[in-house]
Amino acid sequence: MKISGSYTVPAPRERAYQLLQDPxxxxxxxxxxxxxxxxxxxEYDMKMKVVIASIGGQFGGKVRLEDQHPPESFKLIVEGSGKIGFLKGEGLLNLAANGDLTEVSFDGEVQVGGTIASVGQRLLDTTAKLIIKKFFQKLSEVANN
Amino acid sequence: MTQTITLTINGKKRSDTVEPRMLLIHYLREVAGLTGPHIACETSLCGACTVHVDGKAIKSCSMFAVQADGRNVLTIEGLAADGKLDPMQEAFWNEHALQCGFCTPGMIMTAKQIVERNPKPTEEEIRHGLEGNLCRCTGYQHIVNAVKAAAAKA
Amino acid sequence: MATTITKSDTLVGKRIRRREDPRLITGTATYVDDIQMPGMHHAVIVRSPHGAARIKRINIKKAQELPGVAAVFIGKDTEKVGPVPCGASLPGLRVPHHHILAIDRVYFVGHPVAVVVATDRYIARDAADLVEVDWEPLPTVTDPEKALAPGAAAVHPEWPDNTAFTYHQEGGDVDKAFAQADVVVKQRITSQRLIPSAMETRGVVAEWHTGDRALTLHSSTQIPHLLRTILAQMLGLEENRLRVVTPEVGGGFGSKLNVYAEEALMGFVAMKIGKPIKWIESRRENFTCTIQGRGHVDYYEVAAKRDGTILGIKLKLIQDLGAYHQLLTPAIPTLSVLMMPGIYNCQNIRADIVGVFTNAVPTDAYRGAGRPEATHGIERMVDILAAELKMDPADIRFKNFVSNDAFPYATATGLTYDSGNYAAPLVKAMDMVSYKKLRQEQAQARTDGRFLGIGISTYGEICALGPSPATPAGGWESATVKIEPSGKVTVMTGASPHGQGEETTFAQIAADELGVGIDDVLVVHGDTAIVQYGIGTFGSRATAVGGAAMYYAIQELKEKIKKYGAMLLESDNVSFANGACVDNKTGKSVPLAQIAAASYRAMKLPPNTEPGLVATYFWEPPNFTFPFGAHIVVTEVDRETGAIALKRYVAVDDCGKIINPLIVDGQVHGGVVQGLGQALWEQAVYDDTGQLITGEFMDYALPKASNIPWLETGHTETPSPVNPLGVKGVGEAGTIGCSPAVVNSVVDALSPLGVRHIDMPMTPEKIWNLVQAGGKA
Amino acid sequence: MIAENFEYSAPTKLDDALRQLSNEDTKVLAGGMSLIPLMKLRLAAPGQLVDIGRIADLNFIHEEGGTLRIGATTTHYQVENSPLVRSRCPLLAEAASHIGDLQVRNMGTIGGSIAHADPAADYPASLLALEARVALVTAKSKREIPIADFFVDTFTTALEPGEIVHAVVVPVEDQSTGTSYQKVLQPASGFAIVGVAARIRKSGGKIAMARVGVTGLSGKPFRATQVEKALEGAAGSPSEIQKAAALVSDGVDANSDLHASADYRKHLARVYTMRALAIALSRTA
Incomplete structure (x- = not known):
């Protein structure tokens, strides 16, 4: 599944980039x-508990940062697996300065397997969008503090 | 993590101790020994497990046995009284409304509810009512005929 | 409505309600999952979530430690069992070794890697979550055409071209035909992968009798005897110490015409733990691990004269095989080639098949098995040709049908069509829809801007599989007919049914032949300890081959009955009719029950005659049978949304002599609706990594009561000369005739836009895109 | 198809149920039509279930001060067939008739449906068009919020920890209002690919009020206010309806899945908005 989008982070580009590199x-x-x-x-070891309303699952895996070109772009790779399946997301994040703000756009691909792949098709797209949205909302909060 | 439940199945009261996670369909089939209702999907779409709980057709794969505590359950085994078939069973037989028979117990229980609520259903109403029951053999046409025939007799 | 029978009636040809139904409508039938045994354990299988991966490590310790878990087995433990067999043989066929549990590498999502055995199914399910597998995912390929491209991931590293076999067949002079043609039409046509979706998933109960060193295995299968022969080999058991029982089977459609890893695995587990073991396939396993159907990419070329006469057909067929061969996997596309000329008189054909490995569950026989693909191809091509030549699709068919005086008709593919009157069903179907008037209505609709379509398909199929030299495991069928001392009749057939109603149709035939009431006949099947041997129910063969075997067994019995009758009547001139032997001179008679009693009591025997009234007959059919028919479908496309409305569906089938019209109608309805499923909704969609993303009924749309039209059926009856009953077979006809009729109808609806072909399933979005693009998408 | 283990209670008093909701690992079980399938697939594994199905005080439909109050555990079947709902708020009865299938309508509840907040559920479109309110309750407090504020995002509602839906409150419909719910059914699951609820009142030959609720199109159901605005004051001619309906997908981040791409969904939303509006208009007095 391809995903792309962009969010505005309330921080200058250098800082936004730093935030995104900070484990x-x-x-x-x-x-x-x-x-x-x-x-x-x-490269980091990750444990993630995804809970979206009733749906929840624990994933263990790795987070990797690659191809860093500070403060413009880098690749973020998240891999996890758990009882309900596995996921692998790979995305290129581009940061563009917009005054004191930073426009973070991403373009990537998410691959899922196991139960979530075979029963969750109808919800994958909306759920992925929700998780990404939550990520950037939190990032904005952090940037504001 | 077990609980005791008491319910009436096909007119007979019984009590059992079950895990809360035990599905009603597993309880009926494996504890109460009523293997008429079947399991054919896991996403609550096929209706093969349909039974009546307090007079309502429900999918017993999507209800925990503990939820049925104190209630009245009617399964396919409870339809024929004194060796006499229920008119819906008779109609399914006459109209060749089944082939492999696996979906049939659930199909009959849903069909009964359709006619209970709407004594003279149209073809469209019957088909709408059967939306929650999948059959891979018959192409549904003979099932529609059977529901019509049973309704006409009632 | 069923008919009430009085004893003097002939039963064959009557709409008799089924004798198997009372147990099914009261919930008292026994399917595999209904079997309970003392001490029974339950198995849950751990499967690969990856389309391809190396197994680096499996940790079963946590699972073993869960209270209630009796055993956990992995690939290494079962190494000596198997392999899962491929029954088809083709020159140069590459056959991967198919272990029942993967050992170091998996090839598709759902590939079994471990089995957890526990005292109840809840514990087994919990324990399965505790098996830890360390995977190293590998590259995958799921599209058969991409799999053939250079640089594609290799499904089996030893065969980097992913090619399991190539197969060439040619008849007549194709090059000459194409050279002489006025017109050549070409089209790529696909038949998507489908999930057979029997309502009952697969299931096995195995019980090891330690003292006897014997195994009883209950399985939801279409082929109990073949399963027994093959499983005995896989498990290293003596065949006579393995009993296969096929209880009630909740549908098959080809998906249970197989020998599966899980069947051998449960035999293995039962022998290891010494307790009965049950495994019931989950629906998700049924989606990912039971064979799937179709999976064709076909490139057709048809050469014709300007008047519509078809001169030659070329086909390049790419078959998606999946990761392994199951029982008949590579044989299925060869059936498509056999039927590629359809019912048209075309003597020049050339076909090339490439069988391709992909990272998906194997394809195999699914309702129609090769013939729906062939029919879809030729029926689409004939419509494309008609459009090219601006001919009416009915006219071009009438022009090319094999003529009535040409039977038996030898095809360019090496078959001999038994009998036919191909125009008759089309004439009847056109009459039923008022074809001429319908075309006028269509013309009016078009001027109103509406997309109304009329689609025809005329099909022929190959049934009654079949003569033994043409089948992988014998094509005969057997029956034992036993007249009990009381005169009751027991029929034991090797063609074990799963919903087809043979307990009724066979009883109709037997009762007529023996002059007894239908309730005096019991039809028994599905237990290798009771029934001598058999091949099974598939390929619309049960009545045409199994019924014929029973017929011949009864003829043998009749001779013996007459000998006893002659002895009892002290006459040398007796006949047997209406359940009694009659002295043709005196008119005195003796009923069957009395004859039977005498034969078992054996106070006195006729000369050279043994006691008892039992006959067994193994019948080898001399040929296949070839049913045919015509379907006409009227559709209307919603210009705004692309939704397709099915306005009328007319099916006229000729399946030879009809034993029970009620059952034949049921078979046609069910078949047609499965065809509608393929045409409009169903599709197994894999992503590039091998995930089946239509992995449940939430995303894989089976036809529902609410989205199919009223089906109008009709029949013509052209008896088959191949068997004494004149029957041909009807189990698959509806499916075969359906999909091209629906696609032809929608293409016809959109033809004002220049639309010439649409691949299945014809989803509203696909249609909407076509309309948006003015037919050019 | 076996859930992970959990603890279960089925209080008969609302207060008892609310007291048991302190733990974040606790889920409320109403009809179970969304939750139980997820649990069977182990996509949900709550440690504790509080079954509110036996609380008589949660199952009601009554008229009160110009509104219908529908208790959380009122089933879709009850809503579909309630004479009160059919006469006072026909749109909601129509929406209920589209949900799932006969058996699901027998078990599924209005409170459970909205609390699950499935982006393709049927009720939300109508509830938004009706400008319904949701009564929420905790062990300590009560509040009532507009339905539009209740749906926060995909599977996400305004429910606070320990809080449950007590009732859905819908205004009694003016007899002159015309309503309609039109749905494109996903053929496998029966969920809405797109569902549009329309509600129109005319006055003096002009559209005085138009409300349009949309489900299935995006991550959460929404009111198509731009369509509503375009209609108000219009006569309701086919071309006006078409123009207004065309606005429904503007600026919407549409869902995309196996069954419909984002573009096709947007298109269907436009067509079905048009159809729902036309039918609603034909039903106005």
């Missing part, structure tokens, strides 16, 4: 994630 901040913004443990340079 502590990423953990805060990724719904259901408490912390990221460093495995290697730009």
């Amino acid at each position: 502590g901040i990423l953990a805060k913004c990724m719904p259901g994630t408490d912390q990221l443990h460093k495995l290697a340079e730009d």
